[in-house]
Amino acid sequence: MTGGELIQEEARAWAYLSRVAEPPCADLADLVADVGPIEAADLVRRGDVEDGLLSLTAARREMDCADEDLDLLARCGGRLLTPGCAEWPHLAFGAFHGATGRPRAQTQPPMVLWAIGPERLVDVTERACAVVGTRAASAYGEHVASDFAAGLVERDVAVVSGGAYGIDGVAHRTTLACEGLTAAVLAGGIDVFYPKGHETMLRRIGEQGLLLTEYPPGVRPARHRFLARNRLVAACSGATVVVEAGLRSGAASTAAWAKALGRPVCAVPGPVTSAASAGCHVLLRDGANLVTRAADLVEYVGRMGEFESEPEHPTTPLDVLSDAERRAYEAFPARAARTVDQLAEAAGVPATQLLGPLATLELAGLVTRHQGRWQLARRTGADVR
Amino acid sequence: MTGGELIQEEARAWAYLSRVAEPPCADLADLVADVGPIEAADLVRRGDVEDGLLSLTAARREMDCADEDLDLLARCGGRLLTPGCAEWPHLAFGAFHGATGRPRAQTQPPMVLWAIGPERLVDVTERACAVVGTRAASAYGEHVASDFAAGLVERDVAVVSGGAYGIDGVAHRTTLACEGLTAAVLAGGIDVFYPKGHETMLRRIGEQGLLLTEYPPGVRPARHRFLARNRLVAACSGATVVVEAGLRSGAASTAAWAKALGRPVCAVPGPVTSAASAGCHVLLRDGANLVTRAADLVEYVGRMGEFESEPEHPTTPLDVLSDAERRAYEAFPARAARTVDQLAEAAGVPATQLLGPLATLELAGLVTRHQGRWQLARRTGADVR
Numbered sequence: 001m002t003g004g005e006l007i008q009e010e011a012r013a014w015a016y017l018s019r020v021a022e023p024p025c026a027d028l029a030d031l032v033a034d035v036g037p038i039e040a041a042d043l044v045r046r047g048d049v050e051d052g053l054l055s056l057t058a059a060r061r062e063m064d065c066a067d068e069d070l071d072l073l074a075r076c077g078g079r080l081l082t083p084g085c086a087e088w089p090h091l092a093f094g095a096f097h098g099a100t101g102r103p104r105a106q107t108q109p110p111m112v113l114w115a116i117g118p119e120r121l122v123d124v125t126e127r128a129c130a131v132v133g134t135r136a137a138s139a140y141g142e143h144v145a146s147d148f149a150a151g152l153v154e155r156d157v158a159v160v161s162g163g164a165y166g167i168d169g170v171a172h173r174t175t176l177a178c179e180g181l182t183a184a185v186l187a188g189g190i191d192v193f194y195p196k197g198h199e200t201m202l203r204r205i206g207e208q209g210l211l212l213t214e215y216p217p218g219v220r221p222a223r224h225r226f227l228a229r230n231r232l233v234a235a236c237s238g239a240t241v242v243v244e245a246g247l248r249s250g251a252a253s254t255a256a257w258a259k260a261l262g263r264p265v266c267a268v269p270g271p272v273t274s275a276a277s278a279g280c281h282v283l284l285r286d287g288a289n290l291v292t293r294a295a296d297l298v299e300y301v302g303r304m305g306e307f308e309s310e311p312e313h314p315t316t317p318l319d320v321l322s323d324a325e326r327r328a329y330e331a332f333p334a335r336a337a338r339t340v341d342q343l344a345e346a347a348g349v350p351a352t353q354l355l356g357p358l359a360t361l362e363l364a365g366l367v368t369r370h371q372g373r374w375q376l377a378r379r380t381g382a383d384v385r
Numbered sequence: 386m387t388g389g390e391l392i393q394e395e396a397r398a399w400a401y402l403s404r405v406a407e408p409p410c411a412d413l414a415d416l417v418a419d420v421g422p423i424e425a426a427d428l429v430r431r432g433d434v435e436d437g438l439l440s441l442t443a444a445r446r447e448m449d450c451a452d453e454d455l456d457l458l459a460r461c462g463g464r465l466l467t468p469g470c471a472e473w474p475h476l477a478f479g480a481f482h483g484a485t486g487r488p489r490a491q492t493q494p495p496m497v498l499w500a501i502g503p504e505r506l507v508d509v510t511e512r513a514c515a516v517v518g519t520r521a522a523s524a525y526g527e528h529v530a531s532d533f534a535a536g537l538v539e540r541d542v543a544v545v546s547g548g549a550y551g552i553d554g555v556a557h558r559t560t561l562a563c564e565g566l567t568a569a570v571l572a573g574g575i576d577v578f579y580p581k582g583h584e585t586m587l588r589r590i591g592e593q594g595l596l597l598t599e600y601p602p603g604v605r606p607a608r609h610r611f612l613a614r615n616r617l618v619a620a621c622s623g624a625t626v627v628v629e630a631g632l633r634s635g636a637a638s639t640a641a642w643a644k645a646l647g648r649p650v651c652a653v654p655g656p657v658t659s660a661a662s663a664g665c666h667v668l669l670r671d672g673a674n675l676v677t678r679a680a681d682l683v684e685y686v687g688r689m690g691e692f693e694s695e696p697e698h699p700t701t702p703l704d705v706l707s708d709a710e711r712r713a714y715e716a717f718p719a720r721a722a723r724t725v726d727q728l729a730e731a732a733g734v735p736a737t738q739l740l741g742p743l744a745t746l747e748l749a750g751l752v753t754r755h756q757g758r759w760q761l762a763r764r765t766g767a768d769v770r
Contacts, residue, residue, distance in 0.1 A: 021733060022712075022732070022733030022734070055734075055735050055738070056733070056734070058729075058734075058735040059729040059730045059732070059733055059734060059735055059736070060730060060733060063730070140656055140658070143658065144657060144658070222715035222716070223711060223714075223715050224708070224711060224712055224715055225715075268657055269654030269655065269656075269657060269662070269666060269669070269675075270654065270655070270656055270657075271525055271654075271655055271656055272529060272653055272654060272655075272676075272677035272678065273525070273528065273529070277654070278677070281654060281675055281677055284654070284669065284675050285674075285675050289670075290654075290666055290669050290670050291657075292657035292663070292666055293657065323609070326608060326609060327407075327609055330607035330608050330609055330610075331607070344443075344444040345444050345445060345448070347407070347444070348406060348407030348441070348444055348445060349407070349440075349441070349443075349444060350440050350443040350444055351444070353440070
């Protein structure tokens, strides 16, 4: 298969396989890789598989609602994504594989994804940043999430998140408002809008961006599904930034997935007095990259030639002085004029060593000379600390 | 000399030497180490020294106000500290020396110190933390500085700082208020209270703690003296914490000295929206240790057996569940009862694999069984993300 729409029989097989075992299921994925989806579905349905997989599929193998699922997906305007599709991101999911070339158990790639939205997955993953954080976001966290999302849009980076309350929602909404590209990865069926209060936002993402999930229709979110979902948020993104996280936030799990996948993990510092930043500070201690603005993220997200320069520090004329010149400058009183000998005494250096530095200071307009006496030029006071 | 008061002739020599070259002056310190202070002072006064030192002392060698300086010091109730004094901290200043045993030019130890206050320098340096930061502190920074200083006092750690406005002042004042030990290192003469608005505070430190300076009486602070002073703040402390710092704050220089001296540098994160934390974030990126509370500092300050344990994360009964138990738990609807087969279908595992986990959950009081049907026990909702 070279991409485009799946033929109906294959689509039915994928839909059946998506539901028959709780994803991610390495044994099932291996079988599909070996024999293809249609035969794999047939074998599983007949119970003609190894004991391990037989056990993992026992509870649901006789349940076949592939037609209903595909009908529902079609009514939503959605599509199934599989490794054969043109929009399947080979590179992004390739990183799920360990050094041996075999997927590591914990970083199993998705077998099939349910998707709704005008954007192609491969376009999202080509240049994306996961922006995640606590549902219990503070005003500070929301401000930063919004600022980062807007900055990522400006820099043509897609914003991937989990659709949750708090940081996730702010990141999605700001991206939509800025007409950027955003993808939400769900922890339940594509038709199950969770949290309920985000239904409108999630529908908008499905209309303007991309909604994604490993789970077939109707599946409701559960704790282990949030954790598995977080792995996809990390996998779809070149880097992950945790904007705010409590000590037990799910955002830490997304960060852990990103680390396991070899992707950069970034965290935003915050007040040490804020519980909503405590998880970020733990991540930073554990080696996460400290980021303070969207521009910092770009170098982690990747794509050549996009490294941004360091912030420019403010400079004053004093910054370019040598030590000798600075010491001469510091020997001046605020207003009064001084002879070279007086300056030498104040500076603690011989008068002969002051002449060069004084000439430089005069050229720089920092001091003036009048009838053999020197004094500071009129300017705003330098910070002497 | 074994400690105690300096004999008058030697005191006069030290006072003369303290003023004759701008400290720190390695050449002068070497001469004193070779021939002792009295002969060194005599040689310098006569100009009978090598060219380098002759040049460095040319401007002030004929100026001798040692008697006036010592009178002033005595009237203030102060004392001279030199390497022979019992309260001279051998260990702390020993770290100024590089691997060769020779002082590195940039980390030259002090030759002589002018001191006022009831506390002994060696008692300060035995267990001290430098708490430094920007003069333009925010309310957040002042809060943290005060919190850290109070926490250090509780843990019997002296608070060393530079007596400046902002973070330094809050650290000193809180330490005084908590009846802890604080030392201020000045960038000018012991009689020059700078900044003027801190005169009352500095006098209190001289009455209850320790005021220290390398500079003889009357010397006014200047930029290079603030930088040299910062090296003593770092040297007197087992660790340095920068609470808040702008991109050009002098606190960064104290941190750099601490690093050069091989002492741990700590920094407090803050809002990325606050310019007063920008310097801390740069330090953290450059490898400074992220600290969020005074207890974190204790392990860096040193003294054996004082390492404090990691913060305890809040736990819930769900935290101790195995993956299988957690998956079984997540298969339950919020309120309704379910048969084992229904739960198996929801969890995607065979019913036979659910029995063990269900029994564990029942023992843990998380689920209840009634007439062959299972349901969640009544409890506050678990966080499912």
